[in-house]
Amino acid sequence: AQRVTQPEKLLSVFKGAPVELKCNYSYSGSPELFWYVQYSRQRLQLLLRHISRESIKGFTADLNKGETSFHLKKPFAQEEDSAMYYCALSEAYNTDKLIFGTGTRLQVFP
Amino acid sequence: EPEVTQTPSHQVTQMGQEVILRCVPISNHLYFYWYRQILGQKVEFLVSFYNNEISEKSEIFDDQFSVERPDGSNFTLKIRSTKLEDSAMYFCASSEVRQGANVLTFGAGSRLTVL
Numbered sequence: 001a002q003r004v005t006q007p008e009k010l011l012s013v014f015k016g017a018p019v020e021l022k023c024n025y026s027y028s029g030s031p032e033l034f035w036y037v038q039y040s041r042q043r044l045q046l047l048l049r050h051i052s053r054e055s056i057k058g059f060t061a062d063l064n065k066g067e068t069s070f071h072l073k074k075p076f077a078q079e080e081d082s083a084m085y086y087c088a089l090s091e092a093y094n095t096d097k098l099i100f101g102t103g104t105r106l107q108v109f110p
Numbered sequence: 111e112p113e114v115t116q117t118p119s120h121q122v123t124q125m126g127q128e129v130i131l132r133c134v135p136i137s138n139h140l141y142f143y144w145y146r147q148i149l150g151q152k153v154e155f156l157v158s159f160y161n162n163e164i165s166e167k168s169e170i171f172d173d174q175f176s177v178e179r180p181d182g183s184n185f186t187l188k189i190r191s192t193k194l195e196d197s198a199m200y201f202c203a204s205s206e207v208r209q210g211a212n213v214l215t216f217g218a219g220s221r222l223t224v225l
Binding site for chain 1: 145215
């Protein structure tokens with residue numbers, strides 16, 4: 001069965017420190033991977049997706065099929081990055097559903 | 111920026127009562143979804159809806175759940191006889207085309223508390 005694992009419930013860093021939010025997945029096919037973010041009192045929103053290969057708000061994520069990982073990285077964390085981050089997987093065109101990880105809360109201290 | 115709107119934001123109900131959660135998807139979107147998140151757990155897919163019928167549903171979406179698009183704008187989730195374990199945040203989402211590599215736009219959620 002498809003699964004998304006985010007091993008850290010909470011990640012705390014100081015402003016300016018590098019950040020890496022880990023995401024591992026299990027899926028035998030070619031998945032589509034996403035990072036969604038939920039800022040305090042706001043709705044869940046897309047941060048980035050692997051097919052776009054883009055950097056959003058300084059965040060990047062590379063799909064590593066060998067390690068089945070899609071870690072989210074930012075070289076210098078900002079206080080406004082504090083939020084809940086969810087990694088999600090889709091089987092692309094075979095299904096409608098997104099499979100979410102349990103989420104990692106990122107706290108960036110000043 | 112267009113938003114997915116959900117009402118109510120919070121509903122408290124007694125076990126066994128029927129609940130209807132409402133959603134207004136983005137107007138040009140064709141695919142609609144319900145997800146739920148029990149406190150402390152992951153966001154889980156419930157159902158997808160396209161062309162006035164269910165496209166896909168999860169094992170969670172049993173006979174007590176139903177979805178409907180009663181008019182051109184609303185998309186509703188009905189829970190016929192609520193149970194304590196139905197307490198959760200319910201998220202509506204919509205997308206222009208079928209989820210896959212595409213992007214979902216989520217609503218702010220409706221928190222359901224079953225007593």
